[in-house]
Amino acid sequence: MSVIKVLLVDDEELIRFGLRAVLDAQPDLEVVGEAADGAEALGLVRSLRPDVVLMDVRMPGLDGLAATRAILRGTDAPPKILVVTTFEADDYVYEALRAGADGFLLKRSRPAEVVQAVRLVAAGESLLFPAAIRRLAAARAGRDADGGAVARAGLTGREGEVLRLMARGLSNAEIGERLHLGVQTVKTHVSAVLGKLGARDRTQAVIAAYESGFVTPAPDGTADRG
Numbered sequence: 001m002s003v004i005k006v007l008l009v010d011d012e013e014l015i016r017f018g019l020r021a022v023l024d025a026q027p028d029l030e031v032v033g034e035a036a037d038g039a040e041a042l043g044l045v046r047s048l049r050p051d052v053v054l055m056d057v058r059m060p061g062l063d064g065l066a067a068t069r070a071i072l073r074g075t076d077a078p079p080k081i082l083v084v085t086t087f088e089a090d091d092y093v094y095e096a097l098r099a100g101a102d103g104f105l106l107k108r109s110r111p112a113e114v115v116q117a118v119r120l121v122a123a124g125e126s127l128l129f130p131a132a133i134r135r136l137a138a139a140r141a142g143r144d145a146d147g148g149a150v151a152r153a154g155l156t157g158r159e160g161e162v163l164r165l166m167a168r169g170l171s172n173a174e175i176g177e178r179l180h181l182g183v184q185t186v187k188t189h190v191s192a193v194l195g196k197l198g199a200r201d202r203t204q205a206v207i208a209a210y211e212s213g214f215v216t217p218a219p220d221g222t223a224d225r226g
Helices: 013-024 038-048 064-074 091-099 111-123 130-138 148-153 157-167 172-179 183-197 202-211
Strands: 004-009 029-035 052-056 080-085 103-106
Touching (some): 004 013, 029 038, 029 111, 038 052, 038 064, 052 064, 052 111, 080 111, 091 103, 091 130, 091 202, 103 111, 148 202, 157 183, 183 202
Parallel strands (some): 004 029
16 A cells, blocks of 8 residues: 655644644554644655645744645645635635645644545645645636636647546546546546646636636636636
8 A cells, every 4th residue: 555655844833743643543644744843844855755745824933825836846746735724714824825735724624524635636636625735726717817828828629628527636547438538548648738827737727718818707706607
């Protein structure tokens, strides 16, 4: 069985203690280290090579946003980064997602949700908490006024369909069922979408889709229209 290695980054020792207890209780998860700030996290990422980093977004010194940018910019094969926050409607969270974080997790999440989030982010084939990501992105829809990112990407019609379904939070298997495609074919389309958009992951692609107006929120804010 493959074990997912996790690094915890939070300035509150009690939070780190609780997360370690939850994650180490799972046979496929292992906490390999802890850091109390973003600067310490940079060195541990290089030495421990974790698969997933749980990164507190607000810390003294080097905060989670700056640490996320530094890890993704300065690390070969960087880990998945899961931002941990108290408030989901936080500009820090949104900017961390734009910078390349793979998702976010609320500190009040139940233990089962924490475990599910780490596994899902490690797998990377679907969007973590898609409704919450949609709300964050939809609140800033159209900020890329010329629609640049998607307009310049030159997506094919099929790739556009895949991006819209990614924005709804569908997994590769679910996209395949919707479009009557094999999972491997969907993976190929997803890779092409990410490559053309210059996106690190699905989260960045969905944010680009909203900001460019390629996907727009429904009037009630609960669904997407393309």
